[in-house]
């Protein structure tokens with residue numbers, strides 16, 4: 001066994017574990033195996049493996065006859081994971097390892113891992129849902145692009161210049177929507193695959209916030225709607241400036257579009273206890289993150305308490321003013337890729353309050 005400490009109890013394993021000896025008799029049958037197969041450990045132990053695990057492949061062929069672990073090729077050391085059926089048609093994922101006394105010697109032990117297919121089914125379902133949503137999101141702007149261009153081509157002479165301009169503006173906006181959606185989907189696939197590339201530089205977060213506010217004001221939003229408060233001194237931030245811009249851009253856009261009243265943006269040094277992101281959570285203890293926190297709050301109707309856990313999920317949108325509902329998912333992915341964290345709650349004024357913290361990082365050459 002690798003490592004020290006108390007010996008591993010097979011009953012603690014999340015997957016089913018079945019071990020047979022050199023004669024094909026079951027010598028270990030853990031709790032998960034009993035749960036998956038419906039056979040008790042008492043009944044299984046000492047019995048013939050072939051009787052205990054009556055596995056068939058999807059074409060109805062008996063699995064043990066097919067693989068013949070004790071009599072088959074003496075160089076074989078394993079069976080890769082396969083989707084097999086238990087009596088009654090229940091699906092299990094099965095993989096096996098042949099432990100031999102010597103290279104090419106007889107099989108001394110057969111170690112079989114069993115896994116339920118529910119988790120995989122769930123992922124498959126969520127992929128199918130994602131594809132359906134993406135297809136739908138792409139289709140509506142494209143339907144409008146196609147509709148307007150077809151109408152213009154067929155009846156060009158009948159429209160006034162003003163009408164034509166209006167239609168072309170709609171087509172233009174819809175084409176932008178598709179482009180943006182595709183860019184967001186690419187970001188999501190990088191985030192999900194853990195391949196979000198960060199090109200880190202020294203980032204002045206306060207300056208970035210001011211820049212975003214100026215940009216919003218330039219697009220016609222009254223300056224009074226923004227209240228920027230910077231709590232100096234801030235720590236040096238080593239981050240990807242484009243990605244930080246994406247985060248600020250979405251949070252400010254959300255506050256303006258989904259919220260109301262004054263949007264208050266606070267930038268301040270912070271030290272927080274941060275839980276590891278979900279995909280790293282097994283066994284990863286919370287960390288203390290020291291860096292800069294940005295809080296964006298507004299005075300709108302906020303996000304209902306019961307929806308708060310869902311705002312960072314893909315495609316969730318609470319109001320009709322929503323876009324695609326991908327913004328906050330990407331924001332969270334970017335913040336976590338930087339080792340930071342983001343949360344939402346209610347602002348004192350009643351609106352939504354988003355707060356993210358990015359760890360202060362000092363690049364090697366500055367040490």
Ligand SMILES: Nc1ncnc2c1ncn2[C@@H]1O[C@H](COP(=O)(O)OP(=O)(O)OP(=O)(O)O)[C@@H](O)[C@H]1O
Pocket residue numbers: 250254255256258259298300301302303311316317318319321322323324325326327328329351352
């Ligand atoms: N400041 C806010 N006040 C009220 N509701 C908000 C606020 N920010 C976000 N929301 C709600 O959360 C939903 C998800 O936000 P998110 O940024 O992920 O998507 P979106 O803004 O709808 O679309 P996208 O950002 O992809 O264009 C929004 O549709 C909105 O209902």
Ligand SMILES: [Mg+2]
Pocket residue numbers: 250253254323327328
């Ligand atoms: Mg948004």
